[in-house]
Amino acid sequence: MPSPRILIIGQGLAGTALAWRLWERGVPFLIVDRAEALTCSKVAAGLMTPITGMRLTVSWRYAQFYREALPFYRRCGRLLHQRFCFPRGYVRLLKSEAEIAKWHKRRQDADMQPFLHPQRPVLDADVIHAPENGFQQRHAAWLDTPAYLEASRGFFEQQGAWMQAHVKPEDVHDDAAGVEWRGELFSHVIWAQGWNAQQHPLFHWVPFQSARGTILTVQADLRGERRILNRSCWLLLRPDGSLRAGSTYEWQFDNPHTPAPDQLQQLEQNLASLLKVPAQITAAQTAVRPIIKNHQALMGTHPSHPRVAFLNGLGSKGSLRAPWLARHLVEHLLDGAALDPAFDLQHNGV
Structure with missing residues (x-):
């Protein structure tokens, strides 16, 4: 019997990187997105610049x-026959x-x-x-974020791993058997929905300052x-x-x-x-x-719901940080690898 898929809510920079990390490992997933015309990830400049700020x-x-x-986006570009990342x-x-x-x-x-x-x-x-x-x-460098997100969506859709829908927290149920949404069972759900997570009842304690x-x-x-x-x-x-x-x-x-x-x-x-x-x-x-006060980003599983995971708060650094963060969260969920304390949702807990 095949393993249950992982459910990813949100196809911004965080959700898309998670999907690619799972795809690289051959782990089945379904990414669900509202397909809004204007989102932070689609508007984002995609800048990756080392020396920044007024200081x-x-x-x-x-x-x-x-x-x-850099190599992550280049691999995606080669696979999709399109260039997304431009060192400048x-x-x-x-x-x-x-x-x-x-x-x-x-x-x-x-x-x-x-x-x-x-x-x-x-x-x-x-x-x-x-x-x-x-x-x-x-x-x-800079990432052409709209092109990257659109091409990734097309690829995942062809694989049967992308769906347009508005997922409400109350429609996703989890227990010892797994996560259930629309009658289908998943091993985990990862909420990567940007600033909209402020309204999620399980994450109301996360100090968003978007x-x-x-x-x-x-x-x-x-x-x-x-x-x-x-x-x-x-x-x-x-x-x-x-x-x-x-x-x-x-x-x-x-x-x-x-x-x-x-x-x-x-x-x-x-x-x-x-x-x-x-x-x-x-x-x-x-x-x-999506900005989380006093944190560069947070990820991990909910303290009381081990099958419910979270990746959010990348702010204006999503293009730069999403590949690294997504890999580490996937390794945590699949391999039990410890999370970096700076990003650990539970370490920086309730």
Whole structure:
């Protein structure tokens, strides 16, 4: 008799990585998704950049996550005959005298050295404001998240492992025999549904602090510049020639897909402070990042329901972290491997 499948709720970056990890091991699964047009994963820029933030620090465990993410997405691309992951130079431009002074101190730190390009970036002064104040990073990339998610969905659907449905927590039952949904038995259910997990009765104690974010689609002539640029906002060139620019963080909001006008205006001003050339905004997309307060992400099984698992809270780092996190959760569920305490749902418990 074949083993019961694993039920995955949500086909964002977390759920899709889980599905690929199970597929790699030959473990049957069913991934169920609402197939909404706008989700955090579909809107996400997919940036993987080592030195980030106002404090100019190396992203937490960046080398560990990046070493796993790059070959993972390349394997998916080869299998699906489509390229999703694009290593790119990344130029961080400093926006003030205080930031320049901070960088002169930080650039000597040992953790910075693997990610610094030895030469200063040369940018077109007719395209970029104040191009001389900045530095270029190595080991940066971006994931074409909409293409990756869509191609993965098509592949899983052909395998009979994808379904469109809205799964309510009360419709999923678990006991010693397994997990049951719509009359079918599963060995486990993994909830990977992003910020919607805030409403799940089994995970109401998880300290979500999700943030709404907006990304612009832009048309501008960068005159051959292909690197990712950042000063107050990032700017990314896509293969079709369009640009994406972002993003905002709104901690208080009502509608998940309608940005506050002042936030949108500030993003437009940030873009204007980066580019000298005219930029036409052609679209804006808004969604909610799943963020868990004081945690980079959480995963594992529920303290009272060992067949009910959880992977969430990847925030703006989903493209970077999902492959590593998904592998570890799968190894925990199938092999009994211990979870890293930093991510363990029960270790950081109720």
